[in-house]
Amino acid sequence: MxxxxxxxxxxxxxxxxxxxxxxxxxxxxxxxxxxxxxxxxxxxxxxxxxxxxxxxxxxxxxxxxxxxxxxxxxxxxxxxxxxxxxxxxxxxxxxxxxxxxxxxxxxxxxxxxxxxxxxxxxxxxxxxxxxxxxxxxxxxxxxxxxxxxxxxxxxxxxxxxxxxxxxxxxxxxxxxxxxxxHGKLIAPVAPTVPAFPAGAFDFFALDVETANNDRASICQIGIACVRPDRSIETWVTYVDPETTDWSCSFVHGINAATVRGAPRFDDVLPILAKALDGRPVYQHSGFDRSAMTAACSASGITMPEW
Structure with missing residues (x-):
């Protein structure tokens, strides 16, 4: 027993x-x-x-x-x-x-x-x-x-x-x-995403920057919108990747202070998804697409089929 x-x-x-x-x-x-x-x-x-x-x-x-x-x-x-x-x-x-x-x-x-x-x-x-x-x-x-x-x-x-x-x-x-x-910070105003250019564009070129070696840490997105006459209109926004690792700042000069108050990736993607839907999108290398895919995955969002 x-x-x-x-x-x-x-x-x-x-x-x-x-x-x-x-x-x-x-x-x-x-x-x-x-x-x-x-x-x-x-x-x-x-x-x-x-x-x-x-x-x-x-x-x-x-x-x-x-x-x-x-x-x-x-x-x-x-x-x-x-x-x-x-x-x-x-x-x-x-x-x-x-x-x-x-x-x-x-x-x-x-x-x-x-x-x-x-x-x-x-x-x-x-x-x-x-x-x-x-x-x-x-x-x-x-x-x-x-x-x-x-x-x-x-x-x-x-x-x-x-x-x-x-x-x-x-x-x-x-x-x-x-x-x-201690109640000293007032809730910040919701960040806004810049309006995307309107008009007929032949294609778009997309470029991103990341805060660190994690490809999901996108801190800036830029788009070149190319018209049929080959004139170009650009769109750019900072993105807050909500990270404390800014080890890639030496590449682009962006840091935590730069993106303070900027929208997050899941605020930005719906605007891009709508604007670029069904349109040709070019990138400098495979990095940009892999970064967008990683950021989508980290945010629980389906990557658009651009």
């Missing part, structure tokens, strides 16, 4: 166990665990109730890097200040991704966890519920969203920023997120 720890024993182990780094939680075990805040206080108790979970996956992956709006409590409780993001706001996705990277690193460095491995055939959900019923209230303060998010621990966050060696663009991103969190 297999003997399992009692809920009382599991709670005592959680309260007395040395705090470990989230990444050190075992990958080969399930059980009951606790999350410890940056002050060193146990604040949440949970379990790997699903057979598909293990302690490391649940603690280090789910709670640390998961969505802030669900039951991923490290992410939720430290979604604050320069570490804040709104995952449902596509307009601030690029800045939010930098803030989330900062938050993930902060949690890995300053937060801790405790865990009690249990056999897979133990009644892990039942043990968890019994432990929750007995736990001191301060040890389950995060459970069922019982606490507000923390204020940003600025000195500790500054230390993490230095260790990550954020670029100027990344610093700008997290500072904007801090302003958004």
């Amino acid at each position: 297999t003997l399992y720890p009692t809920p009382e024993q599991v709670l005592e182990a959680l309260l007395s166990a040395p705090h470990g780094r989230t990444k050190d939680a075992p990958e080969d075990s399930r059980g009951v665990y606790g999350l410890v805040d940056h002050f060193g206080d146990l604040r949440y108790i949970g379990s790997t109730s699903s057979a598909a979970e293990n302690l490391r996956k649940r603690i280090h992956a789910r709670h640390r890097t998961g969505s802030e709006t669900t039951s991923h409590y490290f992410s939720r409780m430290y979604n604050t200040g320069r570490m804040w993001r709104d995952r449902n706001d596509p307009a601030t996705k690029a800045d939010g991704d930098v803030a989330k990277r900062l938050r993930n690193a902060f949690i890995a460095e300053y937060c801790r966890a405790v865990w009690v491995p249990l056999p897979d055939d133990a009644d892990i959900p039942g043990i968890e519920q019994a432990v929750l019923a007995m736990a001191p209230s301060e040890c389950v303060a995060w459970n069922r969203r019982g606490m507000f998010e923390y204020d940003e621990p600025r000195d500790l966050v500054d230390t993490i920023i230095r260790s990550l060696r954020f670029s100027t663009a990344e610093m700008d991103a997290i500072n904007r997120q801090n302003d958004r969190f």
Whole structure:
């Protein structure tokens, strides 16, 4: 007959166990665990109730890097200040991704966890519920969203920023997120796409620039519209690729400041798709077509059959 720890024993182990780094939680075990805040206080108790979970996956992956709006409590409780993001706001996705990277690193460095491995055939959900019923209230303060998010621990966050060696663009991103969190930034006016030239054109020549070696990172699109008399009208727009990698700026001089307030690729493509539908489109090389295809794929858009 297999003997399992009692809920009382599991709670005592959680309260007395040395705090470990989230990444050190075992990958080969399930059980009951606790999350410890940056002050060193146990604040949440949970379990790997699903057979598909293990302690490391649940603690280090789910709670640390998961969505802030669900039951991923490290992410939720430290979604604050320069570490804040709104995952449902596509307009601030690029800045939010930098803030989330900062938050993930902060949690890995300053937060801790405790865990009690249990056999897979133990009644892990039942043990968890019994432990929750007995736990001191301060040890389950995060459970069922019982606490507000923390204020940003600025000195500790500054230390993490230095260790990550954020670029100027990344610093700008997290500072904007801090302003958004504190309500200092007003939602920007929706960017507009320049009107496309009207008229009868024999063909078009298309050229793009990219922010970096990712061909989806289109930051400018230019079109030469050639009339039957061979006169040319041009159309051009900057595109915000929502990236912090501008390693190709040396080629074309375009950077994050240049495209600030510019439309995104999925704002631009519908206008081009309509204007160029069924018409001959030339390119300088295979690069332009592959970049357009990559950008369409990244935006979840079907590439037009030009």
